[in-house]
Amino acid sequence: MSTVAILYPGHSAEDEFALLESRIPDARFPVIHTWEGSTDHDVEALLALGARDLLEPPAKEAAQAGADSxxxxxxxxxFVYGWEGCHxxxxxxxxxxxxxxxxxxxAFAEAARHLGLTRVSVAATYPEDVATHFxxxxxxxxxxxxxxxxYDVPSGEDAGLLGPEWVLETARAADLAGAEALLIPDTALHTMTVLTQLEDALGLPVLTANQVTAWQGLRLAGHPAVAPGLGRLFEAR
Structure with missing residues (x-):
């Protein structure tokens, strides 16, 4: 059994990790909340959300829970921290x-490398100034x-209210000219139940936030991260 602790801010689409447990029987994804307030899609607010003093206490809690990653x-x-800051x-x-x-x-960057992707289109819930950082x-x-x-969705809580049909419509509307895949960021967005539909509709790999998070966490935990129904990423060894 591989245990991937999920440090998650606010409340929106964390139920996707329970769904993943049902799809990957030898994996656990316990969710530890890092923040109980709103998760506004604003650069300054996001920098505060990812600050060290907010991440270290739940990370220590993950250690006590026996997390493998x-x-x-x-x-x-x-991503608002930039490439070096993110590391x-x-x-x-x-x-x-x-x-x-x-x-x-x-995890998005690693998943793209794993699939050999060098040209990607992005469909983001965020306002343009935030999405540009991604x-x-x-x-x-x-x-x-x-x-x-x-798409100027103001917060993670608002993104969490968007249904699968919104995700499908957004994907179909994306400009895919010259792209090898579509990336849909935002862990507040529910996407896990439509991954196969998304890829079938576009004829391209689709990477979504909770999908790549789980995949990367499993790999770090020593799990093969291969499972059916979770998109091409989980099919590619």
Whole structure:
């Protein structure tokens, strides 16, 4: 059994990790909340959300729970720190937990490398100024962002209220010209139940926030991270 502790801010789509436990029987994804307030899609608020003093206490709690790995499950609360800062942030979590650690943003970059992707389109819930940080982060990680769509969803709580049909419509509306995959960030967005539909509709790999978070956490825990129904990422060894 592999235990991946999920450090999660606020309350929106954390139920996706319980769903993942039902899909991957030899894995556990205990959710530890890092923050009980709102998760606004605002750069300054997101920098505060990913601050060291907020991440270290739950990381220590993850250690006490016997986590094999720890994931900071917040895309925007990690990429706003930039490429180098994001690695430093993961280091804070690793030092506090004593376990291999990463974040959703780093997981996106690693998943893209794993699938051999160099050109990606992004469909983001965030306002444009926030989403631009994600595009910059991906470019620093070696991926060309061919198109960036933004939807001005004001907070994680608002994103958590968006249903699967919104995700499908957003994916279908994305500009995929020249792209090898579509990336949909935001761990507050429910996407796990429509991964297969998304990839069937687009004919391309689709990477979503909670999907890559679980995948990276499992790999760090020594799990093969292979499972049916969770998109091409979980099919590729």
């Amino acid at each position: 720890v994931m900071w499950a917040c895309t925007s609360g990690s 430093e942030q993961a280091g804070w979590v690793a030092s506090a937990s004593g376990a291999p650690s990463s974040s959703t943003s780093l 595009a910059d982060f991906l470019r620093d990680g070696g991926a060309t962002v061919t198109a960036l769509s933004t």
